[in-house]
Amino acid sequence: MLARLGGSRAAVQRTVTAQPRWRYAALSSSKDGRRGDDGAGQHKTPIVNLLWELRDAVRREREVGAVRKSESKTLAEDDDSLEPQTPISTEVLYEFSKDASLKDKYLNPWHRIRVGNVIEDLDALAGNVAFQHCSANHQDMSSTMLVTASVDRITMLHRASLEDDVKLSGCVSWVGTSSMEIKMQALSSWSQEPFLEALFTFVARDRVTGRARRINPLKPETPAEKAAFEAGRKRADHRKQMRKQHKDAKFYRSYLEDVLASELKDSDEAITIEQAANALYNNAKPRLFMPAIALKNAVRLSETRLSNTFIMQPQERNTAGRIFGGFLVRRAYELAFATAYVFGGAVPRFSEVDEVVFRTPVDVGDLVHFESCVLFTSKTLHANPSIHVEILASVVNPEATNTHVSNSFNFTFEVPPGSQPLSTVLPETRDEALNIATRFYGDVAQKIEDETLLSEATRDGA
Template identity: 40%
Template sequence: MVGSVIWVGRSSIEIQLDVIQSPKEESDVSHSVALAANFIFVARDSKTGKAAAVNRLSPETEREKFLFEEAEARSKLRKKKRVDRRKLENGEVNQLEALLAEGRIFCDMPALADRDSILLRDTRLENALICQPQQRNIHGRIFGGFLMHRAFELAFSTAYVFAGLVPCFLEVDQVDFLRPVDVGDFLRLTSCVLYTELENPDQPLINVEVVAHVTRPEIRSSDVSNTFYFTFSVRPEAKATKNGFKIRNVVPATEEEARRILERMDAEMPQQNQ
């Protein structure tokens, strides 16, 4: 496992982690990357809680410069999305309308709705738990890996129920840690299939969203602590065992759902173009 800082901003740090795996039968063969992940951390002042400046990074080799430039481009894209999040261009308005058109049929004339589609809200699953002391990290908060594990289990179950076959996990698209989770917190995890990609019939893609809420009934509050995005597919050999197998298209019933779908699609486009 190899990790390094590949980019820094004023207070942000991006770290790339590669899991290196060499073939067992040929130990002298050059190592290959089995898994790659990028983590973004933000430095905070321990007293004020505000952003703290971090040391500059000076890439030297060609690879270091390449990774730095890629990370810089991702940072600019994130900033642009934050600025433009509430500004819809004409094309995006048209996309919203197109997504909502079929959803309105489901809501207003369900008997005439496309049988190859399903409402986003009908793909939802949910579970809940009380966070225990054995799940905390060295800082006394609930370990992020535990949250990811529980989110993955729910996402896998969501894809399983949706597809009707055991799904094949492809990737973790994005994980956001928006606020800490403490011991004793009542944590609710809700999931849904955001959208599917059916262009490649041999490998249809199922994009699943999981949102974690820290819920406090005594003060009537529920805050989002984490969001997780996973991509699954179904293996061709599994599909062959089920005649007439077909992944359904997911459509939103509300504008809020349509916006979430578009935001996720937009976030995926730069990764697919790399």
């Protein structure tokens, strides 16, 4: 599927294996596209509007051609209906070179692309990819909902310019029983190398019971598709293993010197996350208790916090009538950016989204409180000194006087060369120390994995 957004028109091309056809949908960048049912998406970015229009068109086509099943059977019970699907790439083209109005919608104050808007678009595109995979062969999706379970990683490889056209693409890379991994990329028109890569995990749920629903298996055919499927399987197995072995996971004590900004004895010793948390807390105590003489270029974690609170408006709903996950990620990104900016004293450069977890859905009318903090800074995990920001989104219910965390987000920003030295962040409680150690371990493990993959790729290419 290919969608173009630019000028006064968006051309949409979608190929269906059984009955090839061309379909076009007109959309002006200065006028929101409208869906025929509930108007979801009308107040989003032009790309989100277009993608949801396309999804609605596909849904209606599937409903017309669906073979009605017996009322006694469900998708979860009728495995014969789950035909394996080949990976199909869905693409969206931003024609910034032709459309000044579209370009203005994605412009940030530093004349670069608004990363938060692109992340919001990525979530919408991933939703389209998931829906297309699960609704293939006129599959009836009326009783199934697809939701974003997590964003495992979004990495900015280099900064994009609004002088170039940009293409977003997404494809299912791996499928389990009721979940799927979708690999996303963003490329500038002048390069075949992506400037942004992302991994989204979607899950299928029964609309009534909320239980897991089986989805179509994936049938990779080309060597590239098979390699992507194998990589996705390894990532899924790795996540399961990490959850099981979390308490026993170990890394070298020397890594902590980066976070503590001080040397440690027995730095070549392997320690657990809990031991690392104890080392962080014990290192922070004298500086917390004697700030006048010990607090050198260090700040308490509580001093890094920023927050904001929003009423979730109907205009932010998705096609299921709940608050669009991409909107929540964009709000979290903007708060994380501001937090890194205030902390680092210079305009930060977005590096990556380390992890986003959607724990519970957010509904229209909910009062959502976003709170940020800097977990730690690092000199070694990235090319430039980096700031690692955590955002927790909580749904607040004043009538019931309770609150619960609905989403968690982790972002990494780099400060430009020549910026002032970053302060060390000190945990004030053991829970804060454990949170820092856990997130730091995840980033260290990711860095080691990246270096291993690069080494293997270099060796295979030699």
